[in-house]
Amino acid sequence: MGLRSVSFVFIGEGTSDYPLVGILSELVRRAGADEVEGLPRQWPGSSREKLAELTKDTATPFDLVFLHRDADSMDPTPRIEEVRTALTEQGIRGVPVVPVQETEAWLLTDEQAIRDVVGRSRGRAALGLPSVRRIEQTSNPKEILADACVRASEASGRRLKQARGRFNDHRRVLLDRLDLDGPVTELTSFRHLVEDTERAVRSLRG
Numbered sequence: 001m002g003l004r005s006v007s008f009v010f011i012g013e014g015t016s017d018y019p020l021v022g023i024l025s026e027l028v029r030r031a032g033a034d035e036v037e038g039l040p041r042q043w044p045g046s047s048r049e050k051l052a053e054l055t056k057d058t059a060t061p062f063d064l065v066f067l068h069r070d071a072d073s074m075d076p077t078p079r080i081e082e083v084r085t086a087l088t089e090q091g092i093r094g095v096p097v098v099p100v101q102e103t104e105a106w107l108l109t110d111e112q113a114i115r116d117v118v119g120r121s122r123g124r125a126a127l128g129l130p131s132v133r134r135i136e137q138t139s140n141p142k143e144i145l146a147d148a149c150v151r152a153s154e155a156s157g158r159r160l161k162q163a164r165g166r167f168n169d170h171r172r173v174l175l176d177r178l179d180l181d182g183p184v185t186e187l188t189s190f191r192h193l194v195e196d197t198e199r200a201v202r203s204l205r206g
Helices: 020-030 047-056 077-090 111-117 132-137 141-153 158-165 167-177 188-203
Strands: 003-012 033-042 064-068 094-097
Touching: 003 020, 003 047, 020 033, 020 064, 020 167, 020 188, 047 064, 047 077, 064 077, 077 094, 094 188, 111 141, 111 167, 141 158, 141 167
Parallel strands: 003 033, 003 064, 064 094
Antiparallel strands: none
16 A cells, blocks of 8 residues: 655755755655655765754654765765664654765666767767676776766867866766666665665555
């Protein structure tokens, strides 16, 4: 039996992560909600400090909180535990959103999407992407993604500089278009997010 509606707050590390709201909304729907409303928020500090700021905002009702913290290492366990401990201390039902090592890792899974977003869908330039099974062992996914976008553009001269300057736009569109049934499902961190979301939504049924 589905839920009529679920509202959640997404606490990102920065405004560039706000497109994750769309991804999380779809995961909540798939977990059983008929209607979903997600609200992005951002505060500085630790997981505990971010949640403390949220509790001060009594005008924003929510059923769930998704707290995003990049793992910044190949082992996401410490960051996941940090988030879960903070949620428990505040008595908040929530889900850690912890990519390994950075959010950009999820965007390295789809070479064609990168070519599409830079406008070279039929391009053949090598992008230098790691295999999907090695992505979460890669220490600098953001740099790799930025470089892949430039390579995919096949630009030179003045157009090359323009291509480099459009990375933030490309990243946002790639997040918006992330195929939730595509290669990203092979990443352990993404599978954990899906499973944790399903459990959290089930818990709302009482």
